[in-house]
Each structure stands twice: as structure tokens, then as C-alpha cells.
Amino acid sequence: MKRWGETPYEAHLPPETVLNQMEMAVVVCDRFSNVIYGNAFARQLFGFGGDELIGHSVLSLGIAEEDHEQATELAKHVLKGGVWEGTFCNLRADGSTVYTRAHAVPLRHPSGAVDGIVIFAREALRSNQREQDRYGLLERIGERLAGSLELESTLRRVADTLVPQFADHCFIDLFSGDRLFRRVSRHAGGWTPPPGTWAEVGEAVSYPPGHFSAKAMARRDAVLVEDMLQHRFAAPTEPSQRLGDAMGVTSVISAPLLVRGELLGVMSLALSNLTKRVDPHYDGFDRDLLGAIASRVALSVDNALLFEEERETALAFQKHLLPADSPPRLDGLQIAWRYEPARPLESHGHGIQTQVGGDWYDVIPLSAGRVGLVIGDVEGRGARAAAVMGQLRAALRAFAQDDKPPADILRKLDEWVRTMTRPERMRSGWNSDDLVRPPLVSCTYFVYDAWSRVLEFANAGHDPPLLVQDGVVSELEFGSEGVMLGVRGPGMGGEILFTEESAELKPGTTLVLYTDGLVDRRPREDGAYYSREQAREMVRSAVAAVSRQGVEAIANAAYDAVPGDVNDDVAIVVIRTAPEELAVTERSYPAEPIMVSEARRLASDAFASWGMAEERAELACLLVSEVVTNVVLHAATTPAPRRELVLDGGGPGQFGGDPFDEDDWGLTTDLAEQLGRREPRSKEFRLRLRRGADAVWVEVFDTDMRLPRIRSAGETDEGGRGLYLVDQLASRWGARPTSDGKAVWFEIPLD
Structure with missing residues (x-):
């Protein structure tokens, strides 16, 4: 008894023979979307003979121009390992059109890498040309709209699908507020209406009451005009009427764009002498078909409008949260x-x-x-x-x-x-x-x-x-x-x-x-x-x-x-x-009261050399004295534990403050006595002055890790006002920790 897989050698068929007997087109493309194989049924379905397409792009199979973008997206998706299924419009070499249902899968190397694409295709419907158009159109519209959440792209996809397969002219008008504006004006063969005739994209449109588009919106239903020669409608303008007569518009369908009971606009399709059609007239089936298409388009437009509104909100939100357009100086x-x-x-x-x-x-x-x-x-x-x-x-x-x-x-x-x-x-x-x-x-x-x-x-x-x-x-x-x-x-x-x-x-x-x-x-x-x-x-x-x-x-x-x-x-x-060095002056001093005047002298000389206005220079020197005095008064032989320090700025000879009031400074009696005896100290401070284009910065560094804070001084207090003065007179001030202590700084504008 033979088991599965134990086929006699005679029964083995070459893969080529098997593929050529399939009643389905098989096309293989490489990673660059070039055809490397097509079976016999593929040559019959797509209408080409021999191997003339081998090595050419898959678009050479006759894929209609409006489907090129879809074919490109297909290739990208499958080459990333996905699968795809959808409908294409293919133009045969003899000029006929066939709608094909295609299924594409990745062609994988034994290692698992994607080497190419395998496309299986069959005819969507074996019937006459008109029936093929009707069968494939609604499905392709749905496929085109499924991946679209951008309004302009949504409308472009619709127009590309309808013209020229189903219409010679496509117009889509949408409401903005209470006014109707033209958003799409697409015509077969790239033809463009002369200026001042049919409304251009972006222009406001106003249809007279008897116009078929006005009727479609009023009735909330599609309106069919089978033969324009037998029905005269009031055109929006006289030039648009003359152009319609000159173009030989033969048949029109207009359908409202409705979603959740809300009227978004109107979509109109027209046939004319712009193309040579066997039957340039729409019928009742076409009206129903466009009504179904308009429903899908309206839903997609509504989704796109909601998405754009959310996107604009997020963009506005983000724009106001990010820095200004111009960087600061x-x-x-x-x-x-x-x-x-x-x-x-x-x-x-x-x-x-x-x-x-x-x-x-x-x-x-x-x-x-x-x-x-x-x-x-x-x-x-x-x-x-x-x-x-x-x-x-x-x-x-x-x-x-x-x-x-x-x-x-x-x-x-x-x-x-x-x-x-x-x-x-x-x-x-x-x-x-x-x-x-x-x-x-x-x-x-x-x-x-x-x-x-x-x-x-x-x-x-x-x-x-x-x-x-x-x-x-x-x-x-x-x-x-x-x-x-x-x-x-x-x-x-x-x-x-x-x-x-x-x-x-x-x-x-x-x-x-x-x-x-x-x-x-x-x-x-x-x-x-x-x-x-x-x-x-x-x-x-x-x-x-x-x-x-x-x-x-x-x-x-x-x-x-x-x-x-x-x-x-x-x-x-x-x-x-910057390629140039910026102006800076700095010097270290022993933390002794006599050094306050030395620090002030250094600051005065630097400010003068930098061209600082005399009044501002005096103010800056005053604040230098206040900050340096506080550092000197609170100096200790060893760094204190990190804690907040109350600075009052009342230095020797400055605003009558008593620098040795232990209640003011939180110092021990012994340390206050040491300071009172003016004993030498080992602690130092460093004064650094920086000049910018618009301001001067003063920094005083010491090894005390306690950061200062402003303390409110009472009316009878003799101290506690130094840091308050810095806060009131400097444009900015602060203190920051350093690796070995802290830095107290303030900023004074040059002008």
C-alpha cells in the first residue's frame, strides 16, 4: 500500500507544468517589483504573450494609472512580510479592460528573508465591460477609502477611481460653515475647464433651486439626469451653462454626502463628449451605485474632518507648548x-x-x-x-x-x-x-x-x-x-x-x-x-x-x-x-572683613573697563559688598552641614547691622566671640565677574554648603536687610550648590 508522499518517479511533474495548468494567474516579482515569472494563465488574463515583460516592473502588467499608487503600497506592505488582497483595473494590449482580484504573499528564502512577491490573480467577473465596471467600482472605492484619514487624500482617491472609468467629470463640494466650496474638480484626460466657467477648487459654489445638485441636497437622495439634451437645468452661471453645452454633457448623477443625518456636501458625476463611450448615459443602476459610493465617501470625509480637527488641536497645543519660533539671544x-x-x-x-x-x-x-x-x-x-x-x-x-x-x-x-x-x-x-x-x-x-x-x-x-x-x-x-x-x-x-x-x-x-x-x-x-x-x-x-x-x-x-x-x-x-573668548574677571580672597573693600575695588575696575554706566556700576558694587560681607561674616574654619542659612546682609558699616548678633546669624556664643576677636580664618571665597552682551553677572563662591534665604526684618531690627536689597535691586539673583560648597549670584543689566 502506498503512503502519502510515496509517488512513483513517473508521476512527478515539473513545477512549470503544474503552474501552467492552473486556472489562475501566477506572477512572481523580485524585491524591486520586477516580473521574473508569469504562468500561461497570467499571459492570457493580462493579455501579453511570451516573456516580453520579464525584467520589467509589475506596473507593466497593464495596471491602470489610477491604481499605480495602490500597487506601490502593495509591494511595500508585502516586502515587509504582510499579505494583501484587493481589486485592480488592468488595461490589456488590445485596449480592453479587465478587473482582476489579486492576492499577494511574500516569497521567502529558506533563511526566512523576503526575496520577492508572489501574486495570484483571477478575473473579478466574467461578463460584459459595463458589468465589470459596476462590479469592481464599489469594492475599489471601499479599498481606497479604508486607509485614508487625510481629507485631501480621501477626495483625491475618490476622484482617481471614478475618472475616467465611470465618469468624464467629477465634482465634490463640501460645506464650510453655511457656504459650499468646491474641493474636487477632476476631468478625463487631464482636461481643465477655462477660467470663469465651472467653479475651480477653493471657490464658493451656489446652485440655483432647479439645479440637479440643489435637488439632490434638498431631497437627501441621488438625482439622475439620463439625457441632458431633454432636460434643461438652471446652471450656476451663464458661462458654466455655455461650457456644458460645448462639452456635450450627456448624462449626470448628483448624490448628497450624508453622515449621521448631517449634510456635508454633494458629489456629482457627468459623462460628455470628452471621451468616446459606447453608451454615454447613466441609468438607474448607476444612480443607486453612486448613492452607495456617496455614503462611503461621506463617512470617510467625516472621519477625515474629525481626524484633521484632532490633529490641528494637537498641533496648536504642541505649538504653544514648545518654545517660540525664534531662539533666544x-x-x-x-x-x-x-x-x-x-x-x-x-x-x-x-x-x-x-x-x-x-x-x-x-x-x-x-x-x-x-x-x-x-x-x-x-x-x-x-x-x-x-x-x-x-x-x-x-x-x-x-x-x-x-x-x-x-x-x-x-x-x-x-x-x-x-x-x-x-x-x-x-x-x-x-x-x-x-x-x-x-x-x-x-x-x-x-x-x-x-x-x-x-x-x-x-x-x-x-x-x-x-x-x-x-x-x-x-x-x-x-x-x-x-x-x-x-x-x-x-x-x-x-x-x-x-x-x-x-x-x-x-x-x-x-x-x-x-x-x-x-x-x-x-x-x-x-x-x-x-x-x-x-x-x-x-x-x-x-x-x-x-x-x-x-x-x-x-x-x-x-x-x-x-x-x-x-x-x-x-x-x-x-x-x-562662539569663536571669541568672553570677558571674565575672578580672584580668590581670604574670608576676612578687610577683603570686602578689595572685592569691591576689583568689581569697580572691571565694570569701568567694560564700559558699564556709572550709576549701574555703583549699584552693582553695592550689591557685591552685600554678598561678600555675608560670606565673610558666615565663614567658618570647616564647612558646616548642609542647612538653610538666614542672611541679612548687614555687614560692617553697611546699613547699621550688627554682624556678630548670634540671634541674627544662628551662631554659637563661642564662634561669635571668635569672630568678635577678629581671629584669622582659613576659609576663602572667590569672586567671579562675567560680562555678556546685555548684562553683568556676579558670583561669590565659598565652601559653606548652606544656601541663603531672604528673611523679613522688623522695623527695629538692625540686620536682616542685605539679601532683601539684592532681591529688590538686581534683575535676578539666586544660589546654587557646587561640588565643594555654594555660589551666590546676581545679574545686573548693562543698560
Whole structure:
């Protein structure tokens, strides 16, 4: 007894023989969508003979021009491992038309890689030409609309499907408010109506009461005019009437676009002498068919309008949450940025692939002319991602004012992100399944000091920026990639560590910061996608080519480097360090009262050399005395434990304050007595003065880690007003921790 698979050798048939006996077309294409095989039935179905199409594009099978886009999307989808099924319109060599039902699957190598495409096809309906048109049209309209959520694309797909297969002219008018506007005017053979005749796209349309389009909207039903020669309708204008007569319009169908009882507009199709048809007239079946098509179009238009409204809301939300269009003017830096929201990319049968994302960036002025820079990306799409992005930007701006190192700022931001996790249902014994997972966020935070040229940074899972020095493009090295913010949830334990790193940037160094939309999923012409490394290399090459140009040119070159549409938002920030050195003066002093006058003298000389107005220079010197006096008075031989310190600024000879009042300063009696005896101290302070284009910054460094705060002084108090004066007279002031103590700073405008 023979078992399955034990066929005698004589019974084996070559694959070619088996495929040629199939009553179904089999076409095989390579990865570039070129035909490499077609069986006998394929040659019969598509109307070509021999092997003349071998090596040519699959479009050479006679696929109608309006279906070329669909065929391209098919190839892209299948080459990524998917399957596809749908209807094509094919034009045979003899001029006849056939609708084919196609099923496409990937052709895989034994290794599993996709080597090409196998297409199985059969005739959609064995009948006359008119019946074939009717059979395939509604199905193809549905397929075209299934993946469309962009209004213009939706309307274009409809018009491309209907003209010229079912109509010589297609008009779609939609309401905007209470007025009707033309959105589509498509004609066979690329013909265009003369100006001033039929309404152009974007123009308002007003139909007289007796017009067939007006009747269709009034009746909420499709209206058929089988023979225009027997029925005269009042045209919107006299020129449009004359053009219709000249074109020989023979038959018209007009159908309202209705969805959920709301009238969105009207769609009209017309036949004319523009093409030579055997029967240039519509019938009752065609009216019903267009009514069904109009229902689908109306639903798709409504979805597209809702999507565009949501997208516009998210875009407006994001635009107001991101920095202004023009970067701020900062000392020692040139800055350019560019943000481009992703356009909706559509794939046949797979719906929308992208919405507005959560890309974000910011430039934050810090103390003493230092600058904080951040770039990041929030997981997800739509208004929620934009909202989270806005909250992140606001939170980081607030945290950055603490002037802590970047790693500390990221740790604090990570904790803030994780607080967005919450139980969905308040109940006892909830577990991790009840949690709303916090968004994942990648970002890098930089702090740049233009006077020292030191860049400090910490990374949370974001791509490293490009580093351009002397025309050579590389990547800024991250010692650690870091973990994305929000990764660690409640109950997971452990501490997320972010590595503190620094680099010194040479004069004229350029950094290109970007989000992953710049290098992710860019389609190639063959339907495949560029890898991230290929895209990165393209960006590096483009930046290198314009590295000697301005920061705006570099930002534009980076954005345009990788061809193809993007399916994610792209944010780019380009910064360049100044080629010249910035003015700075600094000196260290022993923490002794006599040094207050020395510090003031240094400040006065520096302000004079910088051309500062005399009145402002005197004010700045006064505030220098106040801050330095406080440092001297609170100096100790060893650094005190970190705690808040009340500073009153009442130094020797300044506003009558008693510098040795232990109640004012919180000092022990012994220490007060030591200060009163003016015993020598080992502690030092450092005064640093910086000049920018618009302001002067004063910083006083010491090793006491206690940060100052303003204290309200009573009417009879002799001290407690020094820091209050700094707060009132300086444009900004603050204190920040340093690696070995603190820095108290204030800013005075030059003008």
C-alpha cells in the first residue's frame, strides 16, 4: 500500500507544468517589483504573450494609472512580510479592460528573508465591460477609502477611481460653515475647464433651486439626469451653462454626502463628449451605485474632518507648548531649531500610521549666563503625547532653576514622570495590573557655560548629538546611554542612576541635537526602509557638507538629508560655540572683613573697563559688598552641614547691622566671640565677574554648603536687610550648590 508522499518517479511533474495548468494567474516579482515569472494563465488574463515583460516592473502588467499608487503600497506592505488582497483595473494590449482580484504573499528564502512577491490573480467577473465596471467600482472605492484619514487624500482617491472609468467629470463640494466650496474638480484626460466657467477648487459654489445638485441636497437622495439634451437645468452661471453645452454633457448623477443625518456636501458625476463611450448615459443602476459610493465617501470625509480637527488641536497645543519660533539671544552661543510634525502616512488597508508626536526641546537661561538645553521624545501620538510633553517641559524648567547638575535634574524628572502612574480603580489590594503605565520618555539634558566652554550633560536613553569640530562630524560620546524616564514603576525597586558627564567644546564647535524621527523608518524607492545607521550616515554627510555655514543651514541640511516621507515628528536643535573668548574677571580672597573693600575695588575696575554706566556700576558694587560681607561674616574654619542659612546682609558699616548678633546669624556664643576677636580664618571665597552682551553677572563662591534665604526684618531690627536689597535691586539673583560648597549670584543689566 502506498503512503502519502510515496509517488512513483513517473508521476512527478515539473513545477512549470503544474503552474501552467492552473486556472489562475501566477506572477512572481523580485524585491524591486520586477516580473521574473508569469504562468500561461497570467499571459492570457493580462493579455501579453511570451516573456516580453520579464525584467520589467509589475506596473507593466497593464495596471491602470489610477491604481499605480495602490500597487506601490502593495509591494511595500508585502516586502515587509504582510499579505494583501484587493481589486485592480488592468488595461490589456488590445485596449480592453479587465478587473482582476489579486492576492499577494511574500516569497521567502529558506533563511526566512523576503526575496520577492508572489501574486495570484483571477478575473473579478466574467461578463460584459459595463458589468465589470459596476462590479469592481464599489469594492475599489471601499479599498481606497479604508486607509485614508487625510481629507485631501480621501477626495483625491475618490476622484482617481471614478475618472475616467465611470465618469468624464467629477465634482465634490463640501460645506464650510453655511457656504459650499468646491474641493474636487477632476476631468478625463487631464482636461481643465477655462477660467470663469465651472467653479475651480477653493471657490464658493451656489446652485440655483432647479439645479440637479440643489435637488439632490434638498431631497437627501441621488438625482439622475439620463439625457441632458431633454432636460434643461438652471446652471450656476451663464458661462458654466455655455461650457456644458460645448462639452456635450450627456448624462449626470448628483448624490448628497450624508453622515449621521448631517449634510456635508454633494458629489456629482457627468459623462460628455470628452471621451468616446459606447453608451454615454447613466441609468438607474448607476444612480443607486453612486448613492452607495456617496455614503462611503461621506463617512470617510467625516472621519477625515474629525481626524484633521484632532490633529490641528494637537498641533496648536504642541505649538504653544514648545518654545517660540525664534531662539533666544544668548551669550557665546548661536542657536537654530526646527520642528516638523509628521504628516499622516497612509497604507492601503492599514489605516493611519502616524499623528502628532511628543517631541520636545527647550533652551533655558540659568544662573550667571549658563544655559540649559534639552531634547527629548515622549512615547505615543496625539493630544495626550503633546500634553505630557508640555508638562515635562514645564517641570524641567522648574527643576532646572535649582541649578543642580544634569544627572540630578534627570533623577528628579524621572521621579516626576513615574508619579503619572496611578491605580485605575481605587480598591484594596490593587496590583500592577491596575496601573496606568507612565509614558516612556527619552531625553538628554545639557548645561553649557560659555565662559569656561564646559558642557555638562546626562542622558536618559536618547540618541547622542552630532559633534562638528573643524569640519569633522562625529557623535558626542556618551559614557552611558542611560535609561528612559518612566521605566521603573511602583513596586519594582532599585534606583535609576544617570551618569554625570562633561566635555570642553573648542571655539566654533557645533552640536546637532535631534529626535529619532530624523533617522527612523524612511522608505526607499524599492519599498524597503533605510536602516537607522544608513540614515545616520546620510545625516552626518549632509551636515559635513555645510559645516562651515550657519546654524540655520545645518538644521535644514540635517532635516533634508534622508529622502522619503517621515512617519514621526522631527525636532532638531543646532548650537555653535562662539569663536571669541568672553570677558571674565575672578580672584580668590581670604574670608576676612578687610577683603570686602578689595572685592569691591576689583568689581569697580572691571565694570569701568567694560564700559558699564556709572550709576549701574555703583549699584552693582553695592550689591557685591552685600554678598561678600555675608560670606565673610558666615565663614567658618570647616564647612558646616548642609542647612538653610538666614542672611541679612548687614555687614560692617553697611546699613547699621550688627554682624556678630548670634540671634541674627544662628551662631554659637563661642564662634561669635571668635569672630568678635577678629581671629584669622582659613576659609576663602572667590569672586567671579562675567560680562555678556546685555548684562553683568556676579558670583561669590565659598565652601559653606548652606544656601541663603531672604528673611523679613522688623522695623527695629538692625540686620536682616542685605539679601532683601539684592532681591529688590538686581534683575535676578539666586544660589546654587557646587561640588565643594555654594555660589551666590546676581545679574545686573548693562543698560
